[in-house]
Amino acid sequence: MSQDESPLVYLQCGAHTYPDGTVGMHDIEFSVYPDEVIALVGGNGAGKSTLLEHLNATLVPDDGELVVDGTPITEENKAHARKEVGFVFQDADTQLVAPTVLDDVMFGLQNYGVPGDEAKGRAREALTTVDASHLEDRIPHYLSGGEKRLVGLAGVLVLEPRVVVLDEPLAGLDPERSRLVAERIHQIHEDGISVVLSTHDLEFAAEVADRVCVMADGNIIGRGTPSEVFYDDVLLDEANLHPPSSVRVARDVGLDATVQPVTEDDLVALLTDIAVDSETIQTRSLDGSGHD
Template sequence: MHDVAFSVSPEEVVALVGGNGAGKSTLLEHLNATLVPDDGELVVDGTPITEDNEAHARKEVGFVFQDADTQLVAPTVLDDVMFGLRNYGVPGDEARTRAREALATVDAGHLEDRIPHYLSGGEKRLVGLAGVLALEPSVVVLDEPLAGLDPERSRLVAERVRQIHAEGISVVLSTHDLDFAAEVADRVCVMSDGNVAGSGTPREVFYDGALLEEANLHPPSAVRVARDAGLDAESRPVTEPELVALLGETDDSQGAETPSLDGDD
């Protein structure tokens, strides 16, 4: 990465998109001081992060890695979600209560006695997310949260992202799935060659053909269909429900203009 300026606002979902090697994961790993910049600075909640206070970044910015196995270290799911809390000195009973609340938040309470490494990929992702939420961070970072998941597990993870956002937690995620980014993001940052090439709302970014071409990205399916149907000029749908609603409005309008063939005329 070079000359990157990136920020996250309270209660915001930011999606990083770009090709392989664009710098998405590298940027994410700087946000909680897993990596530290050679030049420039990381500021978390108004506090500049140095070698002396990296723990502040890691407490305020929870990181869910793409490979969930790297975060699963305990013999049971409940122990795993408690692990970070215990490291921060939270007493056992309080840690257990907070861990169970975090598992309930991601709809994974039924997994608490399971062995983590025997879980499915989607279940591991949810347990990793619960372990982060138990620490009550201001920001949750997810690196490719849908990678390797089937459609049903992807839907479940997407629902959890919306849920934690609704609870006032900022979310930053990287993804190759631009349909997913269009559904959940308030802002999209396009990365190319180790830098942020452009950013804006999903409508601004996904209808910017030159920006997407620079990053070797194809727009979400709703955008492609809207363009092919000549519906993209003003409404600019970026999700499937928006496209369906627009097509419905178009059909209603055409129906109203079509004369009736009933009667004597």
């Protein structure tokens, strides 16, 4: 990721007000750059879903603009935003509409006029990408929550977007299904697609994100790398969030404040290094090799 590049998506939103008068978001400026994963974190009602739905023009700001891959989005060219920015909804049933999984993944391509055999081939490739080829003849309604999430992701990837947006991708999933979805997110990022996701799970955000944006009351109140955000107690308190467990453990064991692990793997590696160094010092002291 380099922010010297032009953003793939740029959103400026002075406000978005729902029909009942609720202000879902205000004073937002948000960009997505090539080759990055962004996690939006915050409590219920913070505005995460509202922001995400602006990124592909599902919602439009009352006052502001959306620019996708250099093109300002208007009522006339919303299709451009929806092709370049694929959206996987939290409730996967809202985007699973066809009688079989394969038909469902082909659906978007057929809307764009892609011939049947080509659409079928590309749909199978997309299912392979998310490790869901074995589901192609299944009826979407009878899939598990995790399987539906993967099929929804395949239906987005088949259109070859520059950015994939996922609203609470782990919501309602058991640990094994969560792991599978997280692995697929890593995979699509490695394939060169930028990812924006919302999550309540700060452990997950620490694992996958290059940047974290903290939301509260319809606004972004802080942003930065995972270590910058998750070691900022004032910011997390303002958003009513608790830091990931690795951050809490690092503080509890008194690690140097300049060392800031945010994931379990980071913490284990760091503590292992400290243990090895300590053992080496003790061994040298006992055998006298530490003296001239």
